[in-house]
Amino acid sequence: MAALIRPARAEDLAGMLELYRHLNQDDPPPAPTAAEAAWHALLHSGLTTVFVAEMEARPVASCTLVIVPNLTRGGRSYGVIENVVTHAAHRQRGLGHAVLQAALDAAWAAGCYKVMLASGSKQEATLRFYEAAGFTRGGKTFFEARRR
Template identity: 45%
Template sequence: MSYPIIRSVHHEELAALLELYKHLHQEDDPVDLEQISGLWEEILKDEMMKIMVAEVEGQIVSSCVVTLIKNLTRGGRPYGLIENVVTHSDFRKKGYGRMVLNKAIAYAKERRCYKLMLMTGSQREEIHTFYSRCGFQKGIKTGFLMKMG
């Protein structure tokens, strides 16, 4: 395993991140960089959202997004949501996914989140085991999802 750099995504890495996302949702249509450049700028400026990446030899090989949500309960402490956890298929089972999740967890702790949530659409037990080993517990709450089209 090459030693990775675990960090927040950089401004100039949108194309590399979108390339990595092809390993997450293969069925998604390609995204036009010009069309989403404004959205990218908003994401990068948003202190309540961070995209964590693992870089190996100049390539982004793993990533996750952590979004913090302001909250009026729990003493005003925010809660967090993890989404878009992905590792390039050539780099799986090397610990990079765990590393980016740990970076996201550390960010949520730093921001005083009282909980951090993660949902997966995968039914594969190995994926559930991975998240459990990263500290997430299943069966504590019941999740519901409404697809918005």
């Protein structure tokens, strides 16, 4: 069965919350009102698109693309991809690459000059997955600040 690759819709929230359990199993689930508010903001900000691979009427892979307006690079935007995940039962089928390709296509169509993503994984297979999807490892040094 082939997956349908599409932007997420409001009615996908429950399926997305289930799918995200395959991304960070130790994360506590958000409170329902917080989840609804965040989902509404993601879908309606005008800057973000959540791409999903849908099978059997539920999301089984996803990534989020943020297109950031920019005043450098001739005013060309840039993209950031986050929350790349495929349901454990649907891995190794090309679904992760499919949602990443949809995000890249959208970024290029929007005139982005680059698209970035960061991975906390040290697993070589994960890093090769991103390279096979068109990303270059080690292009820049990555820094992170977290609230204490």
